[in-house]
Structure formats: C-alpha cells, structure tokens
Amino acid sequence: MTGPTEWVFGEPVGVGPWEGPVPTDPRYDPELLAGGDRRNVVDKYRYWRREAVVADLDTRRHDFHVAIENLQHDHNIGTVVRTANAFLARTVHIVGRRRWNRRGAMVTDRYQHIEHHPDIESLVKFAGQEGLTVVGVDNTPGSARLETVKLPRHCVLLFGQEGPGLTDAARKAVGITVSIAQFGSTRSINAGVAAGIVMHAWIRDHADLDAAL
Template identity: 75%
Template sequence: MTVSGDETEVGVGPWPGEWPADPRFDPDLLANGDRRNVVDRYRYWLREAVVADLDERRHDFHVAIENWQHDLNIGTVVRNANAFMAAEVHIVGKRRWNRRGAMVTDRYQHVRHHETIEEFAGWAHAHDLPVVGIDNLPGAHPLEAVTLPRRCALLFGQEGPGLSAAARASCDQVFSIAQYGSTRSINAGVASGIAMHAWIRAHAGPPPPEAPPPPVDLDGEAASRAP
C-alpha cells in the first residue's frame, strides 16, 4: 500500500527492475501494477495461479446459504469463506446474487449453485458432509458449547426468516449463536463469520507466514523492465 498526501492507494505499482521468470506472474500486472485486494503473497500473480495455490490448502468445511430473495448478505458470506478458506460456497435457490459485498473475492473462491435445498442436501450427503444449520431455533445446541465436525457444510438461511422449513428438515444438526441484546437475530453475513471462525478455532492451525512485500522503486520512478 502506498500513501500520497491524504490519499491511500492500495496495492503496488509496476515491478521495478528485471521481471521474475516464475510463470505464476502476470505480465500485465508486472507492467502496470497490482491494485487488487490480495495479500502480498499473491502480488502480481495470475488469478488462476492464486486459485491453484489456495486449492492446495483449503479447509474441510463448506458453506451454504439460501437465496430466495436476492439476499444482500451473500457477498459477505463469500468474502468470509475466502478469508477462512472454505472449500466451497453453495448458493441455494436463485442463481443471481449481489456480488458487491464479496469485494471481488468470488474470483478466488469456488462457488456452486443448487436449485433446491433437496439438491444441495443430496450433494452434501453424497460427499459425506453432514449439513449443520446455524440459526437460533428452539432446540438448537449452543455453538459455544460444541465442536463443529471437521468435515461439514454450514448452512445459513436468509435475512429475516432464517432457515426455511425445507432447510431445517435437511439439517443433521442445528447450532445457535449466543446473543445478549434486544435484537432477535444477527444477519447471515455476521453469523457466517462467527461460525467459520468457530471451525477455525477447533480444526485449523495458524495461517501461513506472510510473504515479504514485492520490491519497490525507492526513487519513485519505474525501473527498467523485461519485455
């Protein structure tokens, strides 16, 4: 990140000096700079190279969310799934969803669509993934008092109604998130982050060490670059 006056510019400029020979690097980004919302580890990398590297270390949990009313929380769920390295995100219901909240992380996160809850549940069980509903429902077990299964699919409902009747029927387990204020519920974007982090605390080690930042031209001018 570079700062000029009162303005903050995200990312890095053109690669200074001789270009790296590594095929994971994108010539366009090397030439023009990389302003994407990615960690330094992936600066100047091709998108396909980033996805391939993430695929080597994705976690064993999946995330699913119902989409019957174009829920604005879906983008946040996808962004959280990318941050916590979910294997896949499953959109259940309408295919279209508002990607703005994902902050472009859907380019690096696998997203699968299912027309119905029954289709999703069938897919999950065929892949030996118990469906774990997250909702404050009567009889739900407190998330704070349990350990999420290592292999599972976390299922979230829509803002307002929560899990649909069909979704509740498809769940192997349902867990609730403790709340202490006056509101009846929290939105699915927030709930997904809490549930994914509960999985991380139970099953994941520390994230990989951050790579050193790319080289910078201390003179503020573009150095000579490879063709």
C-alpha cells in the first residue's frame, strides 16, 4: 500500500517513480519504486517500506513518552500524535476511550507507537514499572513554570482535554505539574499547541540536535 497522496498548492508532494537501476536494498518498497512515493515522510525515507521506517525510528527514539486523556473524543489527539512523531517520542498513550480522532494525525500514527490505558491508574502503573516520572501539564495553582524548570529525561508528559484540562484523578497522580506562561485573555491554549510547546521544551533540555533530520 503506497498510502495517501499529500498535496501542496494543488500539486502532489513527494517523488515520482524511481529513475535508473532499481535498488535491491530490502528497505525499499517495490510498489513505491514503481509508482512514486507521495507520503508525508522526510526525504531520507522516500521509497522505504513502512516497517523499515519504523525500525529505523526505533533506533533513535527519545526517552520521553506522551499521554493524553481521551474522554470527549477530542480532535486535538491527532495533532498530539503528529507532533509526537515529529519530536520522536517513544510512545503515545491514549488514556480513557480506546477510539480516538485520527484526522489530525495525518497518517503519522503509522510510524508512531501508540498504547491504550483504560484509566490513569493503569498509566501510572506503567510509568512506575518503566522508571518514568509522570509530568502533568495544566495551568492550575501551584504548577511549576515550564520556562523555569528542566523536565525529567525519562518521563511521561500527560495532557488533559481541551478546556477542562487534566481530570482530578490525573492531577493527584502526577509527580510534578508544569504550566505554560500565558499573557492574554484566554484561560487555556489549544491542547495540541500546548503539547508541541512542552515536547519542544524536552527537546531543548535533552535531545542531540545534531541528530535532527
């Protein structure tokens, strides 16, 4: 399966059929080589099989996980998954409802490990077994400013739903809570945007920027 075609300004992105001698490297997909690769992937992975892309990403994934409570089928979850893929999170954990809105993921969920937990207690148990600090992200009183703290290297970044934020159970379960400094009139910012800001803060603290593609 070649996957959906991505379009920019009415023109397909990606590359057409392979030109020249056909490579024999098993990472390459014969169908993509013959028909072109219009997937939303970086140039390094053009014509690669999906399984080969995931295997290569698995050799470089970062030490942070992302979790989001799924109580209202929030459309932001797809955006969180897409951003987690961009920053190479180890795993995305969906807490609550198993089904989630994939539209915003733009098929990046094919390359991102995703796990389901029925409740916060299950996520916390997993984090404890893996030696991960659960970091809640919410602008509640007593939260530490994201701009002034260093996130733990081995952690789960936990986000709530758009509007209400983290549930009471989640607030009680986290190791630390951080908030994003805001200066306008709105009480909260979009959950997908917040996730991107916090993930990038982890990248600034811990990632090898020379490894960026």
